[in-house]
Amino acid sequence: MKNISINTGRKGDFMNQIQILLDEGEVGKARLEALDRLKQEGENAELNYLCAVSHDAQGMEQEAIPFYEKAIDHGIQGDLRIQTYIQWGSSLRCTGKYYEAKEVLEKGGQEFPGNPVIQVFHAMTLYNLEQSSLAVEQLLSILGSHADSPWVKKYQKAISFYAARLDKIW
Structure with a gap:
């Protein structure tokens, strides 16, 4: 579901690979490559992120969760840090871990208070926690002030996908 490109710069050919x-949609190969490389560089934040994304892209949200957590713990930075919070919270929500998802998304929201996508996934989680009024209020607020956000556009496919599947647990 989540196909996010990153610019790894000079981090190494293996990251680019x-x-x-x-x-290219070769998520199975990417996952195996990332897992293999993690044996040598387990504390590499970006590599943990790529490993999480490759699991997520194969519908292995449960398996992706610890890699997102490690990416944060090992100090992933910039937009990747924001994406990690979003995708970690989303994976937790998708697996029915609503309270954990809420906690992660709130932490991400404190660190990046202006990010509308963190707020959208937080609102989805509030819905799952049977706080529908607060969820709708939050979504309408985001819609009113951030509809044209590049972050919303970046995650538009995932948001649209989950809109009709808020109650589904993977």
Whole structure:
């Protein structure tokens, strides 16, 4: 579901290779490559993120969760940090871990208070926690002030996908 490109710069050819595999839809190969590389560089935040994304892209949200957590713990930075919070919270929500998802998304929201997508996934989680009024209020607020956000556009496919599947647990 989540096909996010990153610019790994000079981090190494292996990072670029994993990203290329993800971009080309070779998520199984990307996952195996990332898992293999993690044996040597387990504390590499971006590599943990790529491993999480490759699991997520194969519908293995449960398996992706620890890699997102490690990416944060090992200090992933910039837009990747934002994406990690979004995708970690989303994976937790998708697997029915609503309270954990709420906690992760709130932490991400505190760190990045202006990010509308963190707020959208937080609202989805509130819905799952049977706080529908608050969820709708939050979504309408986001819609009113962030409809044209590049972040919303980046995650538009995932948001639309989950809109009709809020009660589904994977």
